[in-house]
Amino acid sequence: MIVKRAELYDYRNYAQARVDFCDGINVLCGDNAQGKTNLLEAIYFGSVGRSPRTPRDKELIRKGCDRGRIKLTQLDRGGENTVEILLDRNENKRVAINGMPITRMGELMGVVAAVYFSPDEMRIIKDAPGDRRRFMDIALCRMSKAYFYLLGRYNKILAQRNRLLKSGKATDDVLDVWDAQLAGEGAKIVKTRRGYVERLGGFAREAHEYLSDGKESLKLEYEGFEGADQAEIEKNFACELFRNRERDKALCFTSCGVQKDDIAVKVGDTDVRAYGSQGQQRTAALSLKLSEMELHRAQSGEYPALLLDDVLSELDPYRQRKLIERSKNYQTIITCTHLPAEIASALGEFALYSVKGGAVSVDNKA
Template structure:
C-alpha cells in the first residue's frame, strides 16, 4: 500500500499541511525541532490510533488550539481508503469518511512499520519493547488480536486493583480464570507470529550481518489453547501469595519476552551494540516481509532519523530493501552515498511546521 496524501491540521507544530507523497522513498530533511518526527507521528497515529511517543493524545493538538486532526489517503491493490483522526474533546476516527465506534476497526487499514533510534534498542532494552514489537505488528494483522489484548489488559488491571484490598482467594480466582482464557490466545498468536517471522529474519540477518539469527518466544508452555489456559492457571495459583504480598500479577503474557540470539549468543545481554543494532534492523525488515506475506501488500515503512545511526554497510542493506516499498524517511541531512543508493525518491525540506518539496529523482 502507498500513502498518496497526508494532511495535518493543528497537529503538533503544524498549522495546516497538505502533502502529496511519491510511491518510493520520501525524504524529509530539516534541522532539529522542525517537525520531522511530528509528521511521522501523525502518520503512525493514522495507522494504529496512538502516538509512538506519548499515550496522551491531548498533547498532539497544536498548543493554544482546541482541535486538530490528521488525514491520510491510501492507495491499495484493491481501491482507495482514507483515515481521519480528529482530536478535540475526544479522539474520534473516521474511515472513508464514516465514524467508527471502536478503535479496533481502524487496525490494518493503514499498515506501517515504524523504525526510530528507540527501535534500534529493542534488542537491548527491556522485554516490554520486544512485546510491543510483536503486539503492534499483530494488532495490524488481526482486529481480533487487538480486542483480546485490550481485554487482557483490562482484566489485568482489575486483578491488580483487587490485590491491593486483601481479597479472598475466590475473588482472585474469578479474575485468574478470565486472565488465563485471554492470555492463552495471546501466547498462541505470538508464538505463531515468531515462527512465521523467524525464517524471514534469519535470511535477512544472514545478509545484513553474516550471522545465524534465532528468535525464541519465552513464556508459559502449552500447545493447544486448553493446555495454555491450564498452565497459566496453575502459574497464577502458584504465585498467588506473592501476588498478594506485592499487589501485582507476576505471571502472564505481560511478562513474556523473546530471546534473540546470533550464532548462539543471547544478544539481549551479550551482544555488542553493533550486533544489537543489526538484529533490530533485521527484525524490522522481516516485519515488513511478514506483513506483506500475511496481507498481500507491503506496509509503509516509517524511518525516523535512523539512517545516520547506521554504519555504511547496514545503511546499504537497508537501502536495498526500501526500493521494494514506500518509505518515509527523516534526517538532518542526506549524505551523498545515500542519495546515490536510494533509487527513486522525492525530497522535502521541513522548516518549523512547513514542508517544501525540493526535488524529485
C-alpha cells in the first residue's frame, strides 16, 4: 500500500496543502518548526485515528479555526481509496472512507497502513511498559478490526469495574459478574497478543541481526497471563482477579489484568529494557518497527508506508546505511533538517520536498 496524496486543511500550521508522494523514498526537508512532523502526524492520524504526539484531537486544528480536515488517498492492490477526517472543536471527529461516513472507528483500521518512527519512539524499549503495550495494540488494531473492538470492550468492562470499586458498593455478587467478563475478554487479548509477539519475534530477530551486522540476536517474549489455550488463560486471569479482590476493594481499582502486560526484549541473556546500552536500545526499537513492517506484509500481502521522522540523524553511519537500504523495499517518507551528501547518495533515487511555514513544495523528482 502507498500513500499517494495528503491534503490538509486548517490542520496544525497548515492552512491548505496538497502533497503528492512517489511510491519509493520521499524526503521532506526543512528547518525546525516548519511542519514536517505535522505532515507525518496527519498521515499516521489517518491510519489509526490517533496522533503519535497527543491524545487530544483538538490540538490538531489550526489555531484560530473551528474545524480542520485531513484527506488521504492511498493505493493498494484493490485500487484507490480515500480517508477523510473532519476535526471540530465542539464535536467528536468524523471519518469518511471513499466519501461514505463511517459509524464505528474500527472501519478506519487498515485502510491507510503506516508505521511511524521518531526519536521519541527510540525510547520504546526503555520506557514504561505502557509504551510497548501501545505499540503492540496499535499494530494489532491496524491489522484487525476485531481486535480493535475487543480492546474497546475490555477497556469498557475494566472502567465499569473500577467505577464500581470506587463507589464503595462493590459486593462479591456483582464483582463475580464483572470478573467473569473481564477474564473472558482479557484471555482473548492475551492469546492474540501472545501470537503477535511470537510472530513478530522472528521478524525482529532477523531485523536486529541485519542492523547489528549479525553480532546480536534479539528475542521478544510476551509477559502476561500464562496458559496453553484461551480457556486456561481465562482461568488463570479469573483466579488472579479473585486473589486480588480484597486488595482491589481497598485500592479502589483493578490491580491485575492485561492492562499491565509487557514485552520482554532480550539480547542473549540481557534484558535490554533495563540493562541494554543506549545503542542497543535504539537498534532494538528500530528492529521492532522494521519487524512490524514485515509482519504486516506477511499478514496482508502488502507493506505499510514507513514514516521516519528525524531518525537518520540519530543513527550512526552504519545503521543509517542499513536503514536506507531497507527503506528501498517500501514507500518511505523521511523528514530531515538537512540532507548530507552521503545520505543523498545512499538514498539513490528519491523525491525531494521542502517544507516551510506550513507549505510544501516539490524540489525535484529525482
